[in-house]
Amino acid sequence: MADEIRVPIERDDDVVVARSKARELATELGFAGTDLTLLATAISEIARNITAYATRGEVCIEAVRRGARRGVKVVASDSGPGIADVEMALRDGYTSGKGLGLGLPGARRLMDEFDIDTEVGRGTRITMTKWGRDQ
Amino acid sequence: MAVPILKQGPFLIASIQAALTDTDVLRLQDDVMEQVGRYRSRGIVVDVTALDVMDSFVSRSLRGIAHMTRLRGAETVIVGIAPEIAFAMVQLGLSFEDVHTALDLEEGLAYLNSLLEERDDGGG
Numbered sequence: 168m169a170d171e172i173r174v175p176i177e178r179d180d181d182v183v184v185a186r187s188k189a190r191e192l193a194t195e196l197g198f199a200g201t202d203l204t205l206l207a208t209a210i211s212e213i214a215r216n217i218t219a220y221a222t223r224g225e226v227c228i229e230a231v232r233r234g235a236r237r238g239v240k241v242v243a244s245d246s247g248p249g250i251a252d253v254e255m256a257l258r259d260g261y262t263s264g265k266g267l268g269l270g271l272p273g274a275r276r277l278m279d280e281f282d283i284d285t286e287v288g289r290g291t292r293i294t295m296t297k298w299g300r301d302q
Numbered sequence: 303m304a305v306p307i308l309k310q311g312p313f314l315i316a317s318i319q320a321a322l323t324d325t326d327v328l329r330l331q332d333d334v335m336e337q338v339g340r341y342r343s344r345g346i347v348v349d350v351t352a353l354d355v356m357d358s359f360v361s362r363s364l365r366g367i368a369h370m371t372r373l374r375g376a377e378t379v380i381v382g383i384a385p386e387i388a389f390a391m392v393q394l395g396l397s398f399e400d401v402h403t404a405l406d407l408e409e410g411l412a413y414l415n416s417l418l419e420e421r422d423d424g425g426g
Contacts, residue, residue, distance in 0.1 A: 179324040186355060187321065204355065204386040208394060211357040215324070259395060270358060273394040 170230050176243075177223040182214040185226040189239060192228055196237040198299045206239060206297045209277040212270040213243045213293050221247020221290065231296065238279075238298040246290035253283055305330045307337055312344040313414055315407070321354040327363045334367055338376050345414035346371055349407055351382030361396045368401040377402065377417055381410035 172192065174185040186207040193203050210226065217224040224245025231240045250256045259272045271293075275281040278295040285291040303326060308315045314337055316330060334346055348364060350356065368378040379402045383391070391397070404410040 183321045183323055190354070201386040201389050204384075204390045205393065208355045208357050208390045211355050211359075212394075215357070215359060273358060273396075276393050276395070277390065 172228045174226045174228070175223070176214050176217045176226055176245075179215075179218060182211055182218065185214045185228070186210040189228045189241065192230060193239050193297070193299070196230060196239065196299055198239075198297075202297060202299065205277040206241075209274040209295065209297070210241055210243075212274040212277075213241075213295075216270055216291075217243060217245045217247070221245035224290075233298070236298050238296050240294070240296045241278075242292065242294050244290065244292040249287040249289055249291055250283070250285045251287050253285060257283075305333070307333055309337070309341050309343070310411075312342075312418065313411065314338065314341065314343045314346045315349065316346065317349040318351075318353050320352055322360065324359055327360055331363055331367050331370070335370055335374070338371055338374050343376050344418055345376055346378045347407060347410040347414065348378060348380050349382045349410075350380060350387075351384065351406075353384075353387065356383070356387045356391050356396070358394065358396060361391065361398070365398065365401050377414060379404050379410040379413055381406050 172188050174181060174188055176182065176185060189210050190203050190207045193206055214226050224243065227242040229240045231238045257272050257275065274295065279298050280296040282294045283291065303320055305316050305318050305326065314334065316334060337343065348367065364380055371378050380398060381404045383403060402413065404413050
């Protein structure tokens with residue numbers, strides 16, 4: 168089992184590849200069906216942000232462990248325009264015009280941990296983790 | 303991958319077969335609109351049973367189909383939203399408030415048939 172999977176994101180079918188790779192990895196880790204869907208949906212939202220705003224970037228999917236719990240860590244990075252007002256971008260319904268304004272705040276709700284590192288003109292890096300249920 | 307659309311009497315049935323890219327979703331929108339006009343359809347069932355995720359883009363596009371076809375005189379029903387997809391949609395803050403949904407294809411067709419009967423009764 169590969170512990171780290173890198174998916175370059177440039178076209179809309181790469182978004183589908185990223186979410187299905189994450190689903191495969193999480194299935195191997197014993198994730199429940201609902202958690203698989205939450206994880207895949209969150210990845211779809213943030214990977215689409217890359218194609219919509221940054222043109223290209225990468226989604227890195229990794230199996231992580233905390234004690235007995237297994238999780239999937241996702242890092243989505245790009246060197247696009249960055250986000251000027253992160254607080255605003257995380258607010259429900261705020262949109263720069265290309266979506267419903269649910270991408271970032273929605274992805275944050277679907278995952279257990281969520282962190283944004285961004286700088287205008289340099290790019291954006293979103294790190295998020297979904298933990299499996301105790302077995 | 304294109305979504306096959308079947309004509310069944312006055313209705314169209316679009317059955318999503320696999321995960322869709324954004325381009326596939328937009329193409330489905332165009333295809334449904336075109337066929338509603340060509341076949342003078344009165345209703346559309348979009349079966350999403352095989353969809354892997356219903357994210358904000360897909361959901362917005364399906365609502366778009368429902369609204370646009372309604373303007374052309376045809377009702378759309380979305381059927382087959384899996385339990386985990388419904389769960390994710392609620393978490394994400396997505397709702398289909400103004401779009402009709404049904405459990406499966408059978409229920410969706412029953413709903414469209416009841417609408418047709420209502421209209422025909424009202425018109426007579």
